[in-house]
Amino acid sequence: MAVLKVIEILANSDKGWEDAAKNAVSHASKSVKNIRSVYIHEQSATVKDGKIDNYRVNVKITFEVN
Template identity: 65%
Template sequence: MSVLKVIELLASSTVSWEDAAHKAIAKASKSVKNIRSVYIKDQSAAVVEGKISEYRATLKVTFELE
């Protein structure tokens, strides 16, 4: 029987929402093992002088407990 846990991560990037998600998973995988899936819950951006300065993503990450 598998037991899965879901955690929520927040990440940001100056490049894109996709890059923010990649960074979040790369960082989480250093301490969280058995990551199975990721769900992009929300996306937002910071705006400075009429231009996007930072992309932000909220992710739900599912992993299997050992």
């Protein structure tokens, strides 16, 4: 039987929400092993001069605990 744990990560990108999600997984994988899935919990963006300036995601990352 596998034991799974979920952590919540906030990440951002100036390119898009997909890139922000990739940044979250990339950063988390530096200290968390056995990542199994990522769930995009929330998306938001900041606006500057009438244009989207920064994309943000709140993700839940699931990983297996040994």
